[in-house]
Amino acid sequence: MRLVLAALTRPLAVIVALIAITAGFVLSLGQMRTDIFPEVGNPVIYVAQPYGGMTPAQMEGFLTYYYEYHFLYITGIQSVDSKSIQGAALMKLTFREGTNMQQAMGETVGYVNRARAFMPPGTVPPFITRFDPGSVAVGLLLFTSSTHSQGELQNIALNQVRPLFATLPGVSAPPPFGGNQRTIVVSLDPDKLKQYHISPEQAISAVSSGTVVAPSGNLYDGSLNRIVRTNATLGPELNDLMNTPVHPGSGTSVYLRDIGAVENGTDIVTAYAHVDGRRTVYIPVTKRSDASTLAVISAVKAAIPVFKKVIPGDVDVQLAFDQSGYVSHAINGLVREALLGAFLTGLVVLLFLRDWRGALIVVANIPFALAAAVLLLWATGQTINIMTLGGLALAVGVLVDEATVEIENIHTQLLPGVSHAKAVLEACKRTVIARLLSMLCVLAVFVPSFFMKGVGRQLFVPLSLAVGFAMIASYLLSSTLVPVFGTWMMKESHRREELEGAFGRLRLRYEKFLEAVLKRRWPVILTYFGVSVIVLLVVTPRLGTEIFPDANGPVLRMRLKAPIGTRIEETEPMVLHALDLIRKTIGKENVEVTSDYVGVQPSSYPVNLIHLFTSGPEEALVQVQLRSGHPDDERLREDLRAAFQKELPALKLSFEAGDIVSQVMSFGSPTPVQIDVQGVNLDQNYAYLAKIEAELRKLSFLRDVSVVQPQKYPTVEVNIDRQYAGQFGLTMADVTNSMIAATGSSRFTSPNYWRDPQTGNAFQIQVQLPPSRAQGLPALSSLPLMRDGLSQPQLDQVASLQYGIMPEMIERLSGQRVVSLTANLHGVTLGEAQKKIQAALRNVAAPPKGSTVTVRGQVPAMEETISGLRVGLLLAIATIFLLLMANFQSLRLPLAILSMVPGVLCGVVLMLLITRTTLNIQSFMGAIMAVGISVANSILLVTFAEQARQTEGAETAAHTGAVGRLRAILMTATAMICGMIPMAIGFGEGGAQSAPLGRAVIGGLLFSTFATLAVLPAIYGLLQRRASVTSNSLNPQDPASRYYVQP
Template identity: 50%
Template sequence: SSVVGLWLCGQTINLMTLGGLALAVGILVDEATVEIENIHTQFHHTNSVARAVRLGNAQTAVPRLLAMLCILAVFVPSFFMEGAARELFVPLSLAVGFAMIASYVLSSTFVPVVCVWLMRRSRDERKVTSDESRQRSSMSLSTFLVTRYSSLVTLFVTFRPLVVIVYLIACGGIIASVGSRLGWEIFPSVDVGEFRLRLRAPDGTHITKTEQITLEVIDVIREQVGGQNIELTLGYVGTVPASFPINAVYQWSRGPEEALLRIALKHGSGISTEGMKETLRAELAKRLPDVRCSFEPADIISEVMSFGSPTPIEIAARGSSLDDNRAFILKAKAELEKLPFLRDLQIAQSLDYPTVNVQIDREKAGLSGTTASQISRSVVAGTSSTRFLVPNYWPDPKTGIGYQVQLEIPQPVMRTSNDLGMIPVNHSGDRALLLRDVADISPGKMPGQFDRYNMKREITLTANVVGRDLGRASQEILAVLNRLEKSGEKPTSVTTELRGQIPPMRQMLSGLGIGLVLAVVVIFLMLTANFQSLRLSLATVSTAPAVIAGVVVALYSTGQTINIQSFIGAIMAIGVAMANAILLVTFAEQRRHAGDTGREAAIHGAASRVRPI
């Protein structure tokens, strides 16, 4: 039923829909379990299987409906989320919703029919004396546990004001003390057995030198990891040529001084990738001090959740003046280097790329019979190829196929600025004219690339986080940026933006938190309408603090963080707890309407429902 419903809604079978079905499996059994247990209870009042099934089904129909609606209610807020959170949780909510609705319908129709068929027995087989029944009950372990539980509930009911106060204080204390120690992440960290390493040699390094550095880095990795533990080594040095286009999402490099390595470890090697990264950082810094290294996400979840950022932490300084952007980003880098949990902190762009400045002397050029346009075209032809100026094709007279003809100076020939000055320049005279005759050639520096966002230049700072959860790391990073702004060290023309995994993490978890609160409110209003009593509704919802406290303790004791997965589990746990509370409160209310006092109804409702719960 859930698969058909997902198909009708245009959804697919994916990680989130399968997760929703996995969450719903246990609850799907609960619907039938509650009904079958109540059918067995009815055998104490009638020997007719059909009558017992009808009574058991009728008594649990409304409580099971409310329980189902409570579980559905905790997922309704996902439809009001925005961005990536909505795309993730709507499929999961639909999968759970369709499964729960189908479970209720089947437990109210199909399960009773099957019960009549399987439980059919003769009236004589069902007849037992009260003494035999009492003897069998006394031998039942479940009956013994229910009796002990009933005695405990009686004691608690006697001191109910004190119990409520202690309960609220204990849950609040656990949530406040233990919950504040939990970290925040988007998804739990997963060791996928591979890592990706970006190498950046000094700006302007020749590609052959970069290749040698890359091979040396691979040797270091083999030494530290062990060659027998490496499954695959994949690397790319330099930029992607224009003749081999590739989406920059998958492969991006800034120049010939950059290389990208991807290392896959053998399955079962027993090597922790996070620990290996720390070892490689220290070893590479010692052997190759001039080479900057940065580890990038290798698993699909981290890549997607970074939303295009190369690392989980990316800080962008944006403004109309590149000099102001640079000054601020350097100050921010100096301050962020003091944070012990940041690794691979570096400016993403090349700000001091080596250049050769060609300053044309227009007076000499005019006297020599040439122009700035002719000089620049000659420089382009000499440093790259004539095909960028005038495409020249030679048709083969035999085949008629045209071939492109181009002239270029071999790169090994042009090594120094003096060689650049020997480039011939087009002019109107007869004597050979060289570039050095009409221009001054000198070394210089300039940004290797210009990044713009909304027509404003920006410089970015990237970093990884080690030994600290993303939530606390983001708080400390924001504190540094706010301190720089308040101290006046950030120019007014510069705006900063924190990118990477932090913005989606905050958006998703805040949306889930608000959704959880709204779900509890919706359930409270729904129960109030059903019970026509605020006190009964409050008693049902009062299970939420205990569930949250239990979730917090479980996460803290197992070293886990608050993330999307654990939040989904917490939401489902709250829904299940309220569904169980509804069963107990409903049967207790039925006993009260039958004439029991409030105390007796509470004790009897708890004792009669503890086994199915």
């Protein structure tokens, strides 16, 4: 009451406070980051290790193993997941929530350096970067030209644009995709090698000795200190290198120019990128997890004119696959829903009070409370996202509760002959405790969110803070703004008109209904609880469960796989054919733009594996930006699957998360379902996975079932006979070094460099046989080998060559090998699928000793989230019970108030069933919020009934309290329901994510309002019929205490 008295005493101070809130809101809003989600997922560090040419088994044994061994020493490590493919290994280090990531990064770097001491010569330092689940691509920076080659575009993007791009705030700037690193390539002619009896190893040695990077020092010449320069390092004339003799010394020499040629080209091509079917180069616009999507995209758009100034005029750079539009539409949609909800809320208040002044005061309370909440969210480091905005939109309906109760009581007190100020003060006295308790109960339902773990906590806490701050601000405003403006603006009550009008007739009918209920309280109470239990038991199992509502976004993303081992030159036309088929199936008019990446990342850019992982040349990732009005849906996916099966049966198709919402909420998993078989014996794992696959293919709702790590990648097995090789004077090193140029390049084994005098940039020099000349087993078999010029055997003279197979990728989790099966879902929710998959797994024989089976994908995150929310709901109810018991000093009254919870939950599950909505984070939040609001309404009724019970019996008091609070309860519940209708409908992009929250609140309030008005009086009358009217106070100075001693 002191706050109310202070506001009435110093009304201008209230005006100053409102001005301060408005100013703070404007300033804080300009500084808050805007994104689709708050930061979610556990912190992650990636380590990307290249070693060109090494097989997956070599990468696993000689590099990955030593990293994994040392990473287990890092503080806070939760898991180490590694993928080893040819030429690269990618390790994902996941840390526990709350880990000091600066310390973790420092330890990671230290243990990387230690692990490298055990690795083969030529191992370069890996890329180490922080890349959390929120770090997703929000656009593509495209480079196109009709005159420049892919290699030239790659060089322009890498060395001219990327240095500027990387300095933009919030941007993670990987190397470009689609081209390859500029390289000085010495191409050897295999026929000339045979003619001159020279092995590739000798040519590599000649190149290494023909251009040397070495310091040359200074020469003191008189008074000058001259820098000495030599041409030992290759200069601008590349052909100078070709004058290097292969056999230095006297006599006839063979020069490099006799056995090959040099060109300013690129490393061996391993991938192509396309946009709308044309080859291109692009840099993904990847935001850091702590950056704003809208800010990043705005910065990139503003920088594009700067980029164009530093590149040739015939090269165009543009932004495509811009995800900021989806984010802004989702944010704007929530803002519109909140504004429309506020309007509907004000309209309801006006209809109930029939007083535009009172309605105006109630509605004015909303923007100031929301502004104060935004200010407090900024002060606590929160961002503007769909969770905080959802909380504010959810709070709109709740905010009117405080002001509406106050205004309704002022109306009751504004009788003829009573001064405005006295009526306002008396109304505040009668409601201040009930309003405070109602606010605390609503806040109490959100307290458990701070004790949750994982995704539930990361998403629920921002929403809880938004609602909590808005509620606290609303309570303070209802105790300051409402009394002041109520005194200034409101007129005498139209009490008689209300009694004679529609509401008067409604109240009379309610009084008769309530009398009948109180006479038959036992049947009413038993029916209420019986129906509640039956509905919850029958309906709840029929509701599907998932982590987050389906985004149904505008981006379609799919992974295509040609037959394993298919060359990139063969995969590319198949993917281009697939793009034509996609446009034909979807309709060209519905496709905005397409992009794809065919092949595997070059060994020079292992960090790109973090952004886009492919395991071999037969693999491609395709993205399709759909035009507005044609979102990705299940029917579209089924049409594409059928089209591929008919026209491109050789291509395996699998859909993945495409839009930003789906990517973030998938937590790095490509598909909803992933089943791992983990164990040391890889063959045993594959055999058991095949049994699981056979069982899962019987489930009709699974789609795109595929093995992540194919086992039968084609190989050539070169078995060197050490004895024969020794007879030719060859060692194993001589043979393998000669093979390097034929099967790869000298890039990693004999690194050498050339400096471009025009730009000052350095590029590698590598020796190789042209891929076009080194095709087929006969070409490799006839590869010449030489040792000190004494002999020239061919490879097939010292080794046997035959075809074989091996795993294309070796994945390890916590040090053990893993083989995985992934699948998408059709027509079922994740929760339903999980139950049926577990049943199918039980039909498979027990795994062999040493192997374990784990269901991964999105299932563990869903189970953790739903379990946390269930516990949170129970904790919320327990918290409210304790709070009510402390306030009322009674066990019976909290039980009476909480008896409305079953009605709330019944309304929630029935509404979700009717609207075909799943149980997910949003609907659980709505259910918890509905519990808080229902309790708040029940407190109003019970508080007034308790006041009446001081002079009346329990049943009469229940009747008096219910009738007296009828208008307030109906008005607040109707205002809340109307305020939630726009959110529940889910207009526009992003509306589907917040719709379950609104639907749950509406369903819970519809049923709980009826139960509060119809059942709660009966329960109250039953529980309180023999309760004492004296207080439980032990204070002898308290007049309400039975121990009161009169002074």
